[in-house]
Amino acid sequence: MRIGLLGTGTWAERVHAPVLAEHPGLEFTGVWGRRPEAAEALGAAHGVPGYADLDRLLADVDAVSVALPPTVQADLAVRAAEAGCHLLLDKPVALTVPDAEAVAEAVRAQKVASVVFFTVRFGGPQIPWIEEQAALGGWYTGRSDWYGSVFVPGSTSPYAASPWRREKGSLWDVGPHALSVLLPVLGDATQVTAVAGPMDAVHLVLRHAGGASSTLALSLTAPLAAGGTGMELRGEHGVVQLPERGEGPQAALHRALGALQSAAASGEPHPCDADFGLRVVEILAAAERSLAEGGPVAV
Template structure:
């Protein structure tokens, strides 16, 4: 699979480009960015061309790996799908439901595979754990905490300068991660209630279609000493805790690329495809309405 990278920011530079350059079975074919000089520099660092012309890159590849802000991603994903390129998407797929739906429609119309890169969902220990808990069933309730410190005093995060994170906060940045783990186990969400916490912190309560409930605590402004992630399930089989993350996003991206290749080869949709990404956007948008209006919102 010949694959091009769309994006030149810290996520593209630190994660996508190195993985694309070393992944077996992948030919890293080039980089496009909104700043041509940055695309040329990132491409040169990995021995591939930087492209100022997106259409030229799309014509030369089988797939694209997108590492761009969500408000930018949707239009480019549709454009790539129209060119017949399979899509490795970042989360969230878009910042509005109509934009996310356009991506899904494009993948279906043009018959391309898609995978949304939820880092923990593709974790080496987390993937089999999710599969095991889903197969066990009988879960009564779940809890997921994603307390980041991107914007906290003393943070050295390279993503603190991200305008879309500053604007949309934890709900849209880490909310997709938490939902990507809870939904496969507890089932789709039927209702969401959101309550604002300190700064950008948001607390969600979900009612799932099968009767289970879950709570989420999401933040990018937690004190550095208080940051961390965790997930707990309680049900007829007892209590289960998500394994702690023992690896970084690079290993997870390798698995996401494997998943995209498998889906492209077999024609079978992956569980984390664009349609799943759309569902998460629908839940996040409902949570925003709950924050604005108060009370539960059906999704």
Template sequence: MRIGLLGTGPWAERVHAPVLAEHPGLEFAGVWGRRPEAAEALGAAHGVPGYADLDRLLAEVDAVSVALPPSVQPGLAVRAAEAGCHLLLDKPVALTVPDARAVAEAVRARKVASVVFFTVRFGGPQIPWIEEQAELGGWFTGRSDWLGSVFAPGSASPYAASPWREEKGALWDVGPHALSVLLPVLGDVAQVTAVAGPLDTVHLVLRHTGGASSTLALSLTAPVAAGGTGMELRGEHGVAHLPARGEGPLAAMHRALDALLAAAASGEQHPCGADFGLRVVEVLAGAERSLATGGPVEV
């Protein structure tokens, strides 16, 4: 599979490009970016051309890996799908429900494969854990804490210069990670209630269609000493904790690309594809409405 990279920022440079260059099932064919000089530079670092013309790249590849802000991703993802390209998408798929729906509809219409790169969904110990808990069932409540320090004093995060993260905050940046695990285990969400905490921190209460409830604490501004992630499930079989993430995103991206290759070969949509990405955006948009109205929102 010939694959192109859309994007030249820190996530593209640190994760996407090196994995695309290393993956044994792919031929890394080129880089396109909104700044042609950055595309040239990133491509040169991996021995592939930089493209100033997106349509030319799309015509020469079978798939694209997208590492762009969620306000930019939807339009280009639709364009790539309409060109017949399979899609490795970043989370969140979009910042509005109509934009996320447009991506999902384009994927279905053109019958291309899609995988949304929720890193925790493709973690080594996390994959079997999620499958086991979903199969076990009987869960009563879930709790998920995603407390980042991207914008905290003393942070050295390479993503602190991200305008969309600064504008949209933890709800849209780490919220998708929490939902990517809770939904396949506890079931779809029927109702969400959101309450603002300090700075960009937000607390969510979810009522799942199967009867369980869950709570989320999300932040990008937690003190560095207080940051961290964790997830706990409680139910008729006892208590279960999401395994610690002992590996970085590079290994997870290799698995996400494996999933894209398998979906493209089988013609079947991956459970973590564009439709699932749309559902996550619908829940996040519901949480935004709840913050604005001060009450629960049906989703």
């Protein structure tokens, strides 16, 4: 599979480009970015050309790996799908439901494969854990805590300069990670209630289709000493916790790209495809409405 990279920022440089260059079965073909000089530099670091013309890159590849802000990703993903390219998308797919719908519709119309890269959903220990808990069933409730410290004094996060994260906060940055694990285990969400916490913190309560409930605590502004993540399920089989993440995002991206290859070869949609990405956006948008209006919102 010939694959191109869209994006030249920190996420593209640190994660996407190195993985594309070393992934077996992929031919890293080139890099496109909104700054041609950055595309040339990142491409040169991995022995591939930088493209100033996006259409030329799309014509030269079978797939694209997108490492762009969600404000940019949706339009370019539609453009890539219409060019016949399979899509490795970042989360969230978009920041509005109509934009996410456009991506999902383009994927369906063009019959291309798509995978949304939720790092935890593609974690080595996490994949079998999620599958096992989903198969067991009988869960009464779930809890997911994502306390990040991206925007606090002393933070060394490379993403502290991210405009969209600063504007949209934890709900849209780490909320997708929590949902990517809870939804396949507890079932689709039917209702969400959101309450604002300190700074960008937000607390969600979800009702799931099978009757279970879940709570999410999300923040990018937790004190450095209070940061951390965790997920717990309680039900007929007792109490279980999501395994700790012991690897970096590169290993997870290798698996996500492998999933894209398999979906492209088989024609079978992956569970984390653009339609799932759309559903996550719909739930996050409903949470935003709950914050603005107060009370539960149906999704």
